[in-house]
Amino acid sequence: MSINFSVEQTDGSARLGRLETTHGVVETPLFMPVGTQATVKGLTPDQLHSAGATMLLANTYHLTLRPGEELIAELGGLHRFMGWDGPILTDSGGYQVYSLALSCRITDQAAIFQSHIDGTLLELSPEKAVSIQESLGSDIAMCLDECAPFGSSAGKMQDAARRTISWAERSRACHRRKDQALFAIVQGGMDLDLRASCARALAALDFPGYALGGFSVGETTEHMRTILPAVAEFLPADRPRYLMGVGRPQDILAAVACGLDMFDCVLPTRNGRNASAFTANGSLRLRNACHKRDSTPIESDCQCYTCRHFSRGYLHHLFLANEMLGPILLSLHNVAFYCRLMEKVRQAIRERRFAEFASVSLARWETRL
Amino acid sequence: MSINFSVEQTDGSARLGRLETTHGVVETPLFMPVGTQATVKGLTPDQLHSAGATMLLANTYHLTLRPGEELIAELGGLHRFMGWDGPILTDSGGYQVYSLALSCRITDQAAIFQSHIDGTLLELSPEKAVSIQESLGSDIAMCLDECAPFGSSAGKMQDAARRTISWAERSRACHRRKDQALFAIVQGGMDLDLRASCARALAALDFPGYALGGFSVGETTEHMRTILPAVAEFLPADRPRYLMGVGRPQDILAAVACGLDMFDCVLPTRNGRNASAFTANGSLRLRNACHKRDSTPIESDCQCYTCRHFSRGYLHHLFLANEMLGPILLSLHNVAFYCRLMEKVRQAIRERRFAEFASVSLARWETRL
Numbered sequence: 001m002s003i004n005f006s007v008e009q010t011d012g013s014a015r016l017g018r019l020e021t022t023h024g025v026v027e028t029p030l031f032m033p034v035g036t037q038a039t040v041k042g043l044t045p046d047q048l049h050s051a052g053a054t055m056l057l058a059n060t061y062h063l064t065l066r067p068g069e070e071l072i073a074e075l076g077g078l079h080r081f082m083g084w085d086g087p088i089l090t091d092s093g094g095y096q097v098y099s100l101a102l103s104c105r106i107t108d109q110a111a112i113f114q115s116h117i118d119g120t121l122l123e124l125s126p127e128k129a130v131s132i133q134e135s136l137g138s139d140i141a142m143c144l145d146e147c148a149p150f151g152s153s154a155g156k157m158q159d160a161a162r163r164t165i166s167w168a169e170r171s172r173a174c175h176r177r178k179d180q181a182l183f184a185i186v187q188g189g190m191d192l193d194l195r196a197s198c199a200r201a202l203a204a205l206d207f208p209g210y211a212l213g214g215f216s217v218g219e220t221t222e223h224m225r226t227i228l229p230a231v232a233e234f235l236p237a238d239r240p241r242y243l244m245g246v247g248r249p250q251d252i253l254a255a256v257a258c259g260l261d262m263f264d265c266v267l268p269t270r271n272g273r274n275a276s277a278f279t280a281n282g283s284l285r286l287r288n289a290c291h292k293r294d295s296t297p298i299e300s301d302c303q304c305y306t307c308r309h310f311s312r313g314y315l316h317h318l319f320l321a322n323e324m325l326g327p328i329l330l331s332l333h334n335v336a337f338y339c340r341l342m343e344k345v346r347q348a349i350r351e352r353r354f355a356e357f358a359s360v361s362l363a364r365w366e367t368r369l
Numbered sequence: 370m371s372i373n374f375s376v377e378q379t380d381g382s383a384r385l386g387r388l389e390t391t392h393g394v395v396e397t398p399l400f401m402p403v404g405t406q407a408t409v410k411g412l413t414p415d416q417l418h419s420a421g422a423t424m425l426l427a428n429t430y431h432l433t434l435r436p437g438e439e440l441i442a443e444l445g446g447l448h449r450f451m452g453w454d455g456p457i458l459t460d461s462g463g464y465q466v467y468s469l470a471l472s473c474r475i476t477d478q479a480a481i482f483q484s485h486i487d488g489t490l491l492e493l494s495p496e497k498a499v500s501i502q503e504s505l506g507s508d509i510a511m512c513l514d515e516c517a518p519f520g521s522s523a524g525k526m527q528d529a530a531r532r533t534i535s536w537a538e539r540s541r542a543c544h545r546r547k548d549q550a551l552f553a554i555v556q557g558g559m560d561l562d563l564r565a566s567c568a569r570a571l572a573a574l575d576f577p578g579y580a581l582g583g584f585s586v587g588e589t590t591e592h593m594r595t596i597l598p599a600v601a602e603f604l605p606a607d608r609p610r611y612l613m614g615v616g617r618p619q620d621i622l623a624a625v626a627c628g629l630d631m632f633d634c635v636l637p638t639r640n641g642r643n644a645s646a647f648t649a650n651g652s653l654r655l656r657n658a659c660h661k662r663d664s665t666p667i668e669s670d671c672q673c674y675t676c677r678h679f680s681r682g683y684l685h686h687l688f689l690a691n692e693m694l695g696p697i698l699l700s701l702h703n704v705a706f707y708c709r710l711m712e713k714v715r716q717a718i719r720e721r722r723f724a725e726f727a728s729v730s731l732a733r734w735e736t737r738l
Contacts, residue, residue: 038686042693046674067661067686075664075682083678292436295444305415309452313444317407317436324411324693 052339421708
């Protein structure tokens, strides 16, 4: 088996899990920093380890366009290429084809799109998405899905769900790599019946893990919070559950409460580059003049490299002076914040006090995050 | 005494030295990476330590404009502000006033200039330069000098040398900080007699260290190489000798051969940001397509983080994808290259084979650096 997953403890619907991969064991609930182009922007693998990251996500769409999966395979595979020896999950490329490509047309056969880099017309089929990810050599690969935009018609949502199921079957049929697990993605938008039938159909195909797609694509927090508890129930209890592209700390806590296990999001690094820091008491904008003379770290109880060595005043200076070290140090803190949050989440589940932990955390963030 | 300097060994005119400062002991000949705005661009202090850096340079001009020396003093001084616990040298700000300011007028009293950030009219006197550096709290401060451009008339060169001596006297008279050493700067352009008289006048004032200014400002390599041996002789033998703003590896070797001890230059980080790597066999342009499929590191015998973990192919990808990690990893390698070069220089002097070492190194670089 390419992965082994076991639920070690539950607390309500929240689960503490253990995920064994070809590149090591990680605990869930788990947050994966995003390394779009085979690098988490601005951070070295050493810095990611020190921040507590255990598993990364990389984007198939970007890597197949540049530098290409054959090149990465030739240079020893994605792990060796980017110098990361822990597990890596790659997405299928579908979401980026729909959101980043210059144009995109979807047929039952494949998605035909234009590269956002040079306009080349390309095709991404379920088989191609599997083949690219097999070349990359990630520990977990994702089936190509169709993610209809939030607000699409019922007919379009049904089409997307049907195609997603059919593409999952085709992906499974062509997937060969034994040291890589292939996860399926449940679509269906905000329609509970559609989600349920999509989840049932995919569960019958017996994938080693399942993801929820179509969240964090324009729906409101209320929409997500409303249907997530029900949708999570549709997923097999003995398989890891991955909520793609989510999200803010409060969204992750809400999803953990529903039994979700894995998360990824660009927020820690994107906000870090934009001088915004996550803290247990809400976010801090380091460009604000109020930080100019502040000798305290971002968070006094944070053990990250940034908080152990630098003041808010210094970080403020770095951003005003347009120095690269500002984005670097803040990305590092934000990744450490997310990883520490997940460590606290796991500890709370272990001690069966997750609901209380989540409620206290949310109250501290509510007004400022 | 704010510093202690001893020459441990000589090999021809080359010297192996030991420099004790308030923030630790460093060996010379020594290269100082440049942390213009209280950060060596793109690198954390941890990364600098790991690359072998022992002492940094920071720019008084930039720091007095932003964030201001009072703020840095309030936040605990420059070392604490930038998280660097080793020794720091600050320049006087003069060179930047002459080269970066929007306008500049020099009188015997002071340099009056316009900030390149917002056009504000400001004054930098010898007393002000000392006062700023005392607030910053560097281990070594520099006297304000006048650096006439290469090619200035003899009269202008004489004026600059005269003013530099007078300003050194005034700097010395107002310098109070006991944990900081104040170095004087010898000017005089390419005129050996003027250099000699400037050096004699400054030596009579008994500074703990001496710098050579006015190199690396437009003169040719031949100009520098021609007069450096003679000029170095004018400097007191028992004091550290610092060649400001120099330079390329071959220039540093030539200067060490003349008895110079300290160097600084932005080349390792600037070239690193521009995808150019220093190696023992010349420079490598990592954007070049020839590196695309190259699985070897920049230098196979380099122990820096970059060379231990990443291929030229990966670095090529990072630069083509405009990823921050490219400049970071290449700056790190280049700083490590310079620090390792200086370690080899010291070892060669220790074993009295510096001339041979320099000659072999230069032959390997000659065609490609």
